Amino acid sequence: MTVGLRIPAKLPAAAEAYALAGIKVFRVRRNKTPYANCARCDRQSSLYVKHRPEACQCGVPTCHGFWAATTDLNLVRRWWHEEPDANIGAPCKLNGWAVVDIDPRNGGRESLQALETRVGLLPSTTMQITGGDGLHIIYRSPGFELPGLGGPGIDFKHNGYILLAPSVHASGGRYQWAGAGTYLPPTADWPETLLPRKQRRAAPVPRAAPRHRFPPLEPHRGRPGGGRMWTVEDLVQHVMDTHEGSRNNAFYFAACRAHELAEQRLIDLGEAEAGLITAASAVGLSDTEARASFDSASTRPSDRGWAA
Numbered sequence: 181m182t183v184g185l186r187i188p189a190k191l192p193a194a195a196e197a198y199a200l201a202g203i204k205v206f207r208v209r210r211n212k213t214p215y216a217n218c219a220r221c222d223r224q225s226s227l228y229v230k231h232r233p234e235a236c237q238c239g240v241p242t243c244h245g246f247w248a249a250t251t252d253l254n255l256v257r258r259w260w261h262e263e264p265d266a267n268i269g270a271p272c273k274l275n276g277w278a279v280v281d282i283d284p285r286n287g288g289r290e291s292l293q294a295l296e297t298r299v300g301l302l303p304s305t306t307m308q309i310t311g312g313d314g315l316h317i318i319y320r321s322p323g324f325e326l327p328g329l330g331g332p333g334i335d336f337k338h339n340g341y342i343l344l345a346p347s348v349h350a351s352g353g354r355y356q357w358a359g360a361g362t363y364l365p366p367t368a369d370w371p372e373t374l375l376p377r378k379q380r381r382a383a384p385v386p387r388a389a390p391r392h393r394f395p396p397l398e399p400h401r402g403r404p405g406g407g408r409m410w411t412v413e414d415l416v417q418h419v420m421d422t423h424e425g426s427r428n429n430a431f432y433f434a435a436c437r438a439h440e441l442a443e444q445r446l447i448d449l450g451e452a453e454a455g456l457i458t459a460a461s462a463v464g465l466s467d468t469e470a471r472a473s474f475d476s477a478s479t480r481p482s483d484r485g486w487a488a
C-alpha cells in the first residue's frame with residue numbers, strides 16, 4: 181500500500197515537508213494581501229521593466245505572487261520563520277495539478293451532482309477538504325489551459341493556486357487531506373469528460389470506463405431530480421476496481437458517498453459499511469484502517485450539507 185506524506189500540524193514544518201517532497205509552495209497571508217513586488221516588478225513604479233512573471237530576472241524571491249513558489253528549503257524556512265502564521269499556497273499548474281474546487285457556499289455541491297449526472301462520476305484521486313467545508317479534487321494537469329468554471333460553486337483551478345493543509349480558512353477551519361490525512365500525489369489524469377470538446381481524444385466520452393471510474397449504470401428512475409444514484413454494490417465495486425496506489429483514496433471517496441447517500445436515506449449505512457470493509461480487506465487495506473477511514477468520512481462536517 182502506498183504510504184502518504186504525513187503533514188506536520190504546524191504551518192512552518194508543513195511548508196518544509198511539502199518543499200522536501202518537491203511541491204512548490206509560497207506564503208499566503210491570512211487576509212490574502214499579496215506581498216509587494218520589488219520596484220523592477222511593480223507596474224506602478226518608475227523603475228518597472230516590462231516582463232512576464234515566468235521570465236522574471238529580478239532575483240527577489242517574493243515577486244509575482246505564486247510565481248515565487250519554490251522547493252528551496254532555505255527560502256521556505258526563512259519565509260515561515262519570518263511569518264510562522266502564513267498559510268501555505270501551492271500553484272496548481274506549476275505543480276502539475278489541475279483541481280476541481282468545490283465551494284459549498286456558492287452551490288458547489290449541487291453543481292457537482294449535476295456535473296456527475298451529466299459526465300459520470302469523476303475519477304477518484306487525491307482530495308483535500310478545505311477549511312471552508314469545500315473540496316479540492318486534485319488531478320494531474322492535462323498540460324494545456326482549462327476553462328475556469330464548472331458551474332456555480334465549481335472552479336477548475338489550473339492557472340491559480342490552492343492552499344494546502346494545515347492552512348487556515350477565513351472561517352477558522354483548517355484544510356486537511358482526505359482519507360488518512362496524509363498527502364498522496366494525484367493518481368488520475370484530469371478527466372477527459374471535463375475537457376473542452378476539441379481537446380478530447382478522438383473517441384467520444386467513454387462511458388465504458390477507465391479503471392478509477394464507476395461502471396456505467398442505468399439511471400434510477402423515479403427519484404426527484406432524476407439524477408443517477410449509486411448503490412452499495414457500486415461503491416464496493418469502486419473500491420475493488422481501483423489500482424493499488426489509489427485504494428486509500430478510493431475507499432475514502434466511497435465512504436463519503438456512502439454517508440451522503442445514507443443521509444438522504446437512499447442506502448443503508450450499515451450495509452454500506454459492511455460491504456466497504458469487506459472490499460477493503462479484499463484489496464489489502466487493514467481492517468482497523470478501513471474502519472477509521474469510514475468513520476472519518478462521517479465526521480466530515482459537509483455530510484449534512486450534501487443532502488440539502
Ligand SMILES: [Zn+2]
Nearest residue numbers: 218221238243
Ligand atoms: Zn522583482
Ligand SMILES: [Zn+2]
Nearest residue numbers: 221236238243
Ligand atoms: Zn519580476
